[in-house]
Amino acid sequence: MAGLLQNKVALITGGGSGIGRATSLRVAREGAKVMIADYNPDGALKTVAMIKEAGGTADCLPADVSVTKQVEAMVNKTVETFGRLDYAFNNAGIEGALAADTVSYPEDIFDRVIAINLKAVWLCMKYEIPQMLKGGGGAIVNTASVLGLVGIEGAAAYNAAKHGVVGLTKTAALECAQKKIRVNCVCPGFIRTAMVERVIDKGLLGEEIMVAMEPMGRIGKPEEIAEGVCWLLSDAASFVTGHSLAIDGGFTAR
Numbered sequence: 219m220a221g222l223l224q225n226k227v228a229l230i231t232g233g234g235s236g237i238g239r240a241t242s243l244r245v246a247r248e249g250a251k252v253m254i255a256d257y258n259p260d261g262a263l264k265t266v267a268m269i270k271e272a273g274g275t276a277d278c279l280p281a282d283v284s285v286t287k288q289v290e291a292m293v294n295k296t297v298e299t300f301g302r303l304d305y306a307f308n309n310a311g312i313e314g315a316l317a318a319d320t321v322s323y324p325e326d327i328f329d330r331v332i333a334i335n336l337k338a339v340w341l342c343m344k345y346e347i348p349q350m351l352k353g354g355g356g357a358i359v360n361t362a363s364v365l366g367l368v369g370i371e372g373a374a375a376y377n378a379a380k381h382g383v384v385g386l387t388k389t390a391a392l393e394c395a396q397k398k399i400r401v402n403c404v405c406p407g408f409i410r411t412a413m414v415e416r417v418i419d420k421g422l423l424g425e426e427i428m429v430a431m432e433p434m435g436r437i438g439k440p441e442e443i444a445e446g447v448c449w450l451l452s453d454a455a456s457f458v459t460g461h462s463l464a465i466d467g468g469f470t471a472r
Contacts, residue, residue, distance in 0.1 A: 219368040222251030229253045229293065231283050231342065234261025234309030236411035237361065240440035241266075241447045246274035247450060250305065253296040254278040255267055257310070267460040283310045283338035284330075293345040303349040305451045308342040309361040311335045313376060313413050316423070321373045328375040335379035336386070343390055347399060355398025357415040357451045358386050364466045380405075384462050391460030400459040402450045407466030409438040433468030 228245050232238035233254030246252050254276060256262035259385060262278035269276040277299050281292045296303050307446050314331035334451070339360050350356030365373060366380030383403055391401040408414055408428040414437065428437055437443040446465045449455055464470045 221247065222254060222448065222454065223305065224249030225248045225255070226304040227296065227302050228305040228307065228451070229254070229255065229296045229303060229346065230307045230309060231238055231292075231338075232257075232361075233253045233265050233278070233307075234258045234263075235398045236413065237406065237409060237443045237447075238307070238309045239265045239271060240444040241309065242276065243268060243272070244306070244441070244444040244448045245307075245451065246272065247300055248277060248452070251300045252468070253292075253299060253387075255281040255283065255292045255310070258303050261334065271299070282313065284333035284343055289338070289341045289347050293342075293349055296439075302353045303346060304353060306356070306358045306453070307361070307447055308339045308346075308348075308358065310338060311361060311413075313417065314373070316373050316417060318374070319372060322342050323341060323374045331375035332379050332382075333377065336382040339383050340386055343386075343401070345389070347394065350399050351397060353451075356400075357454070358390070358399065358401045359398045359447050359450045360426055362387070362405045362407050362462060364407050364464060364469045365419045366403075366414075367462065367464060367470050369403055378412040387462065388460045395459055402455070402461045402463065404443055404450070405440055405464040405470070406443050407432060407464070407469040409443060411440060431469060433471065435438075437466065438465065438467055444446040 220262040228250040233242040235254030257278040266276045363380040366384045387403040
């Protein structure tokens with residue numbers, strides 16, 4: 219039986235670890251050829267090796283998704299390598315400062331968080347959408363966050379960027395609704411990734427507090443986000459666009 223994404227081509231940013239890696243592996247299992255872009259080339263190479271070991275097809279390249287020329291080259295390389303672009307998961311992100319209030323938040327860190335977590339999503343879609351149009355359509359999923367749906371103290375830039383991703387997703391979805399391109403975003407809760415581990419290790423937010431904030435009483439797994447992304451990319455979600463899918467253990471249900 220053919221997979222949900224059989225013979226399609228997917229571009230995944232931040233695919234060298236965490237949610238990006240789990241999603242890369244998941245879409246490859248569904249038959250997609252995967253191009254992985256990551257600021258950390260070693261992580262991307264490891265993900266490629268994992269996909270190939272499982273019998274899938276993948277390649278990778280290093281990229282800073284906040285840099286226009288690198289994003290353009292990333293999309294072009296995907297098309298040159300695999301012949302087309304059907305799907306994109308714009309997932310790369312950073313946490314920035316998480317213990318500074320709005321008044322004391324460092325300006326340079328604020329700018330970097332906005333550049334990676336918001337501007338880069340726009341840049342990626344700017345170059346992905348024209349390639350998808352050439353191929354007759356496609357699907358895009360952006361990574362927002364539950365912090366794109368609600369606020370939290372001490373994370374001004376992250377909150378602002380992720381709320382921006384939700385709005386940007388809705389805008390692009392409306393613009394592409396009759397062009398056979400669907401655009402959605404996922405809003406993960408606390409997920410066991412390197413980013414969350416750094417927050418815990420720095421003492422910014424204890425694991426027991428995170429667990430207490432999750433109605434399901436646990437931290438999520440990257441693979442659980444990957445399932446949602448895979449569904450949103452696939453034709454199983456053919457009438458879903460402009461949607462912000464919270465995969466958060468009930469975090470935003472309170």
